[in-house]
Amino acid sequence: MREGAEDRVTGTSSEISPASYGPRVVIAGGGFAGLAAARALARAAVDVTLLDRRNYHLFQPLLYQVATGGLSPADISAPLRAVLRRQHNVRVLLATVVDIDPQKRQVILEDGRMPYDVLVLATGVGHHYFAHPEWERRAPGLKTIEDATEIRGRILRAFENAERAADGTERQALLTFVVIGAGPTGVELAGAVGELARFTLRRDFRAVDPRAARIVLIEGADRVLPSYRSELSEAARSSLARLGVEVSTDTRVEAIDERRVTLRTPAGVSEIEAATVLWAAGVKGSRLGAVLARRTGAELDGHGRVKVANDCSLPGHEEIFVVGDLAYFATADDEGLPGIAPVAMQQGRFVGKLIRDRLAGRRTRGFRYRNRGSLAVIGRAAAVADLGALRFTGYAAWILWLFIHIMYLVGFANRVLVLIQWAHGYLTRGRGARLITGRPAGMGEGADD
Amino acid sequence: MREGAEDRVTGTSSEISPASYGPRVVIAGGGFAGLAAARALARAAVDVTLLDRRNYHLFQPLLYQVATGGLSPADISAPLRAVLRRQHNVRVLLATVVDIDPQKRQVILEDGRMPYDVLVLATGVGHHYFAHPEWERRAPGLKTIEDATEIRGRILRAFENAERAADGTERQALLTFVVIGAGPTGVELAGAVGELARFTLRRDFRAVDPRAARIVLIEGADRVLPSYRSELSEAARSSLARLGVEVSTDTRVEAIDERRVTLRTPAGVSEIEAATVLWAAGVKGSRLGAVLARRTGAELDGHGRVKVANDCSLPGHEEIFVVGDLAYFATADDEGLPGIAPVAMQQGRFVGKLIRDRLAGRRTRGFRYRNRGSLAVIGRAAAVADLGALRFTGYAAWILWLFIHIMYLVGFANRVLVLIQWAHGYLTRGRGARLITGRPAGMGEGADD
Numbered sequence: 001m002r003e004g005a006e007d008r009v010t011g012t013s014s015e016i017s018p019a020s021y022g023p024r025v026v027i028a029g030g031g032f033a034g035l036a037a038a039r040a041l042a043r044a045a046v047d048v049t050l051l052d053r054r055n056y057h058l059f060q061p062l063l064y065q066v067a068t069g070g071l072s073p074a075d076i077s078a079p080l081r082a083v084l085r086r087q088h089n090v091r092v093l094l095a096t097v098v099d100i101d102p103q104k105r106q107v108i109l110e111d112g113r114m115p116y117d118v119l120v121l122a123t124g125v126g127h128h129y130f131a132h133p134e135w136e137r138r139a140p141g142l143k144t145i146e147d148a149t150e151i152r153g154r155i156l157r158a159f160e161n162a163e164r165a166a167d168g169t170e171r172q173a174l175l176t177f178v179v180i181g182a183g184p185t186g187v188e189l190a191g192a193v194g195e196l197a198r199f200t201l202r203r204d205f206r207a208v209d210p211r212a213a214r215i216v217l218i219e220g221a222d223r224v225l226p227s228y229r230s231e232l233s234e235a236a237r238s239s240l241a242r243l244g245v246e247v248s249t250d251t252r253v254e255a256i257d258e259r260r261v262t263l264r265t266p267a268g269v270s271e272i273e274a275a276t277v278l279w280a281a282g283v284k285g286s287r288l289g290a291v292l293a294r295r296t297g298a299e300l301d302g303h304g305r306v307k308v309a310n311d312c313s314l315p316g317h318e319e320i321f322v323v324g325d326l327a328y329f330a331t332a333d334d335e336g337l338p339g340i341a342p343v344a345m346q347q348g349r350f351v352g353k354l355i356r357d358r359l360a361g362r363r364t365r366g367f368r369y370r371n372r373g374s375l376a377v378i379g380r381a382a383a384v385a386d387l388g389a390l391r392f393t394g395y396a397a398w399i400l401w402l403f404i405h406i407m408y409l410v411g412f413a414n415r416v417l418v419l420i421q422w423a424h425g426y427l428t429r430g431r432g433a434r435l436i437t438g439r440p441a442g443m444g445e446g447a448d449d
Numbered sequence: 450m451r452e453g454a455e456d457r458v459t460g461t462s463s464e465i466s467p468a469s470y471g472p473r474v475v476i477a478g479g480g481f482a483g484l485a486a487a488r489a490l491a492r493a494a495v496d497v498t499l500l501d502r503r504n505y506h507l508f509q510p511l512l513y514q515v516a517t518g519g520l521s522p523a524d525i526s527a528p529l530r531a532v533l534r535r536q537h538n539v540r541v542l543l544a545t546v547v548d549i550d551p552q553k554r555q556v557i558l559e560d561g562r563m564p565y566d567v568l569v570l571a572t573g574v575g576h577h578y579f580a581h582p583e584w585e586r587r588a589p590g591l592k593t594i595e596d597a598t599e600i601r602g603r604i605l606r607a608f609e610n611a612e613r614a615a616d617g618t619e620r621q622a623l624l625t626f627v628v629i630g631a632g633p634t635g636v637e638l639a640g641a642v643g644e645l646a647r648f649t650l651r652r653d654f655r656a657v658d659p660r661a662a663r664i665v666l667i668e669g670a671d672r673v674l675p676s677y678r679s680e681l682s683e684a685a686r687s688s689l690a691r692l693g694v695e696v697s698t699d700t701r702v703e704a705i706d707e708r709r710v711t712l713r714t715p716a717g718v719s720e721i722e723a724a725t726v727l728w729a730a731g732v733k734g735s736r737l738g739a740v741l742a743r744r745t746g747a748e749l750d751g752h753g754r755v756k757v758a759n760d761c762s763l764p765g766h767e768e769i770f771v772v773g774d775l776a777y778f779a780t781a782d783d784e785g786l787p788g789i790a791p792v793a794m795q796q797g798r799f800v801g802k803l804i805r806d807r808l809a810g811r812r813t814r815g816f817r818y819r820n821r822g823s824l825a826v827i828g829r830a831a832a833v834a835d836l837g838a839l840r841f842t843g844y845a846a847w848i849l850w851l852f853i854h855i856m857y858l859v860g861f862a863n864r865v866l867v868l869i870q871w872a873h874g875y876l877t878r879g880r881g882a883r884l885i886t887g888r889p890a891g892m893g894e895g896a897d898d
Contacts, residue, residue, distance in 0.1 A: 085652050
């Protein structure tokens with residue numbers, strides 16, 4: 001026991017005791033937004049509790065690299081405790097928030113309650129399958145480490161099964177990969193699968209040629225990266241073509257069954273036989289958004305995001321803030337700010353500072369997003385970048401992308417390791433983290449065979 | 450399709466076709482022994498098929514580092530296809546061998562059959578809980594990547610739960626770790642948990658002091674590392690003591706229940722309340738050993754290992770070889786050769802060469818193990834080494850251990866990454882791969898929160 005800490009310690013199954021001093025700030029979620037809020041409170045006279053049901057901060061923009069064997073989970077994760085070790089007014093607790101009691105000002109955990117003076121909700125978004133939740137099993141999305149290792153296993157297993165396939169039709173279905181949704185995640189994922197097939201695995205098989213793999217990227221809008229400017233969509237499309245990715249725009253998914261994906265284009269309905277289907281099409285606010293709506297009457301947008309006031313607070317609840325992907329922050333075009341890391345980090349930092357200012361009795365202002373540009377990467381040395389006045393594509397954009405992503409990775413070891421993995425991958429086109437993990441079928445208890 | 454390969458391609462659910470030339474060598478298992486056998490056949494006029502139910506070779510001696518957050522799974526794994534890419538007479542198939550038909554000379558897969566002219570069994574060993582298979586759930590062993598990430602999650606979750614524990618008794622049970630078995634794996638694991646608690650996590654918690662963790666290493670024999678010379682056991686014991694590991698020798702486990710471990714020592718029976726119990730006490734031959742015994746009358750030793758002739762073949766079946774941990778190779782002391790990587794590699798290489806020699810009509814000799822020494826590591830800069838004439842301990846042994854282990858890691862990227870992780874860990878005592886993975890309890894479908 002550390003001295004003096006006992007009075008702040010709390011029950012796992014009873015009420016979690018109040019902080020020992022100052023207003024109690026509870027932050028739910030240790031992603032970009034929650035972590036930025038916690039850090040912005042470093043020198044404030046508050047007692048911060050950061051709740052997350054994971055023990056690590058995840059650098060989601062590189063998750064597609066884990067899903068395609070380029071990086072290991074730990075390379076893009078940093079233990080929350082280690083990140084916040086030196087910030088003595090923060091305690092980190094591994095806990096799942098299941099409900100909120102805004103009258104009593106308590107968050108309700110699976111195994112206890114915790115009072116707050118200020119609540120910052122930053123629990124992000126999950127996958128959204130619109131009217132087809134049954135598609136999830138067949139077409140997993142990419143939000144967590146477990147999603148990424150699952151997708152990695154599916155992609156690699158498809159090639160393994162193709163090597164052993166009995167006939168050509170089956171083999172072609174095994175070598176067909178459909179990625180649904182051509183936003184940044186879908187584009188990056190399709191590009192990385194293209195690279196894997198064309199370069200990394202090229203000489204690894206005896207019966208199949210991985211370059212024969214068909215990768216189809218489906219998009220409902222009329223171009224890839226629809227939220228970017230159209231020149232960049234064009235550049236992305238040609239980079240994808242160089243990696244052998246077929247792009248099908250103006251295309252909607254009608255059905256996904258065990259063997260095929262049914263598509264509707266302006267030209268009619270078509271089918272693709274594909275063993276592997278990946279979902280990058282829709283997100284919806286995490287469950288706590290709906291909880292908040294029920295408990296406070298908060299308004300949600302069509303994606304389950306919580307509509308916030310211009311200081312990121314919940315209208316009518318100046319003690320509750322919603323930041324990051326879970327927040328719908330109004331914009332002129334009604335789309336709301338995009339669900340990207342820079343918005344989340346800026347909102348988190350803003351709310352941290354606002355809490356500090358309020359405690360100090362200083363005047364506060366509304367949140368303003370400073371758009372520093374958009375980036376997406378396609379394959380190993382191609383990317384598109386939109387920095388407002390500057391827009392560029394290809395190798396220069398890729399170097400910029402690499403630099404920015406590595407700069408923002410939390411933790412020194414990660415940065416060096418990721419850089420080495422990248423340098424090695426760039427030189428050899430190798431992807432070292434190509435593991436199919438999880439209990440294989442037919443594995444007995446106890447003994448390996 | 451690669452040209453000319455089709456005739457060697459095989460059904461997933463029908464008979465797998467014979468090789469296109471020369472004797473068909475089927476190797477089951479891509480560990481140290483199987484991989485060494487495949488490589489030794491590189492220039493032989495044989496058609497080698499390497500079957501493994503994993504798609505990677507695992508460097509098991511470093512698995513305890515994954516279990517304690519020091520390394521990532523991919524750091525100690527190499528995709529089998531990548532390792533054997535340039536060896537054109539080998540094909541790698543992801544498959545599970547369920548049975549053997551020695552009359553027809555076929556291995557039976559979950560989904561097909563495959564004929565062999567020569568069979569090399571190298572499927573290793575699994576955990577063995579003696580008369581208590583029910584202990585496995587409570588006290589997992591360390592043989593696979595999944596085992597390692599499971600153990601990592603248990604250790605880290607114990608500290609997380611301790612931070613939130615309601616009372617001191619519960620907290621102390623959560624901070625108690627029992628490691629059963631003080632062979633190299635148990636010693637390394639206990640030492641690494643000691644380091645994690647004493648150094649890595651030291652400042653990470655607010656309510657608990659991880660240095661208060663109790664780590665107990667249980668051994669039935671009268672000293673740790675009973676297969677090593679006694680001076681080295683002494684050195685290991687004092688290194689463990691410096692890391693705060695309590696060693697209890699001459700101690701047997703009587704019972705393991707949800708809360709406690711019951712121990713019997715010459716002094717009587719005692720109990721330890723411990724949330725985390727790890728098993729490093731017993732192994733037994735993988736299921737294929739028993740299959741072979743049933744199908745051929747092969748003799749097994751008390752640990753389910755297959756007794757082999759002095760050329761590693763199965764007596765009465767000169768076309769079947771058993772190598773690595775699964776083989777019982779008789780020694781003067783009746784213990785058999787130890788289940789360590791050097792024995793496995795030497796046997797694999799020996800059998801590969803023997804097959805080549807037989808094909809060439811050359812005379813063959815029996816296998817002789819060249820003991821180049823034993824090593825075990827205790828914590829971050831201490832190890833014990835027994836190189837026959839030379840025996841040393843402490844820092845020098847640790848450097849030697851590090852050098853040998855990294856030298857034997859397959860794949861350039863792994864080596865560099867592991868070296869950097871180690872250098873970083875050595876300087877900072879950090880362990881970057883401290884992730885609790887797997888679906889957390891209470892996680893909803895679709896949306897994250």
